[in-house]
Amino acid sequence: MDGGSRAMIKSLRGRLFISLTTVVVLTGLVGGVFAHRWAFDEAIETQDSVLIQIAGLVQSGGLTGTQDLHGVDEDAEVWLMELGKTPQGTPEERQLWRLQDGMRDATRKGRPVRVVLRTRSDGSRFAVAQSTGVRDEIAGDMAFRTVLPIAALIPCLMLVIAFVIARSLRPMVRLADELDARPADDMTALPLHDLPSELNPFVSSINGLLRRVHDMMEQQRRFIADAAHELRTPLTALSLQAENLDQVDLPPAARERLAVLRQGMRRSKHLLEQLLALARHDATPSDRAQWEVVELDRTARGVIADLLREAIRRGVDLGFARAEPVPVRGEPVMLSAMIRNLIDNALRFVPEGGRIDVAIYQDGATCMLQIEDTGPGVSADEIDRIFEPFFRGQRPEGEGVGLGLAIVKRIVDRLGGSIEAVNMTEAGRTGLRVVVKLPAATV
Structure with missing residues (x-):
């Protein structure tokens, strides 16, 4: 715009x-x-x-x-x-x-x-x-x-x-600035007061378009949430049946097919969980004044505690490089989902014996969340696309579906922050560094 x-x-x-x-x-x-x-x-x-x-x-x-x-x-x-x-x-x-x-x-x-x-x-x-x-x-x-x-x-x-x-075009400039400053999901109507009468039809048309886009997005959100809910029950039943089959004495070929089936169901289950998380995130109120003040370091500690067992199983050293108490304004579930998806994405690509360092600190009026891993990084032609929905790049390993970082990007945008991913180029070190900047809350 x-x-x-x-x-x-x-x-x-x-x-x-x-x-x-x-x-x-x-x-x-x-x-x-x-x-x-x-x-x-x-x-x-x-x-x-x-x-x-x-x-x-x-x-x-x-x-x-x-x-x-x-x-x-x-x-x-x-x-x-x-x-x-x-x-x-x-x-x-x-x-x-x-x-x-x-x-x-x-x-x-x-x-x-x-x-x-x-x-x-x-x-x-x-x-x-x-x-x-x-x-x-x-x-x-x-x-x-x-x-x-x-x-x-x-x-x-x-x-x-x-x-x-x-002076005559100032209302148009003001409308353009207002639209540029809006979050992507803000579909509230533009005000018609204090506008020249010649602009009223134009602004009314924009408001009509915003209403139609809002209705379409709401319909899409409801469809995703309903479909995820409807699919989760039969998928859970299939997973239980697959677990029961695991106890049965099967030939090697059948057991290989069962392993492939279970992997596919785990991936489908993960996709449904991400779609439900996306629906819950979109249903969160956009008014930041209604959000509570959350200690981001405390939220991150809880997430790392939940993922620590998985990190140990994979042979990855997960921990804090720097953790300072920094208050931010947002929904605790939203912030937890952001940190969890970032760390989970790093766990998928860090090889055994690698490490993931999390740093949280305040820089002026900005809260800094930095996650570094010792994985292979991302190719230069893909790094600008990793926040796109369902983008998995040239290494679609594991059970990921390409929604985790897209959800992170939408959460960061809603929180009024920014996110950047860069390949580390320090001597003798490779990996990906993801830096999230959020407005620090005043308490």
Whole structure:
């Protein structure tokens, strides 16, 4: 759930951010182009109005003589040009004199200018001129200042969009985190309060799926428990009959077949016991607050005492390498089953003369359960699969059915811990080391 859900959310966030920012940027660009064009034209018209106002002052006698003037700023480069009553002066001035009154485009000293031509009542003419390059520069500067706030607003809008998207998707992130933090067997419905209405159908569908999965798991648990109970009675009767046959004088061939039959029945009986243990474990309440505080070292001592006779029969040295009182929260039967299955698994593979060392200690807020054996270990391509149900690997010796370590893994997961199996690589030593980490209880 972790990688998939977060990738989906990130992808949705990315698509929303890219789409909205694209709209904002394109809108800003189009609006900026139109605003720049409009501001540029307005600035040109403003400068035309200035030229007309200056020409009005000259015509009324407010300004006389050829001189440099100023328009909207100090660098406006506006000139008053007296053209006389007849064409005179430079060819450009004579050409300018021949134009009609009004706003015209002309040249002065080889440069394009914008001029306003007027004729006085005495027949003399004059022109108020301004460099076209200066006009365009002033208009472009004014247009840039108009567009600058729009350009500065776009990054701000992008930040606002990112914030709004992150805030809007926060309920989805919270739901994903809640699902990631749940135990695998927690099928309680997701809450619908404090969620956007658009998410309600999605969450309701998930809740429906959780209910169907829960019903299916309950049906499976009941089937396993019922089947194990139903099979245990006839299997026990068959075992008793096989024990009775063992007292009868049988030929060697029949006795060999009887031994194979008894071995098969012992294995079937062990399978039923493991299935019943799995059903009892699944029926245990998931609420950790209801569990009691158990001394794990005391539980382990009881398990080792029960298995010690079997270890001696197999010629295996079973005992504690380190045993410290460490409290954990859980069901005593559940913890006993976890330790028993781990030690029983080690007993199946440790050769005669080997040893199994159990260590229990506390590391900070973590309870450490470590079991080391001197067996052959597990091949590198199988070690990651030993906690799978019914996996027995390349050495299916004995009466094991491949459920013991799977039950251990489910118990550890329910207790909120972790389990790891590694092959020991110390010099001159082989074997398997299984490390279980559980939250230590506060008492």
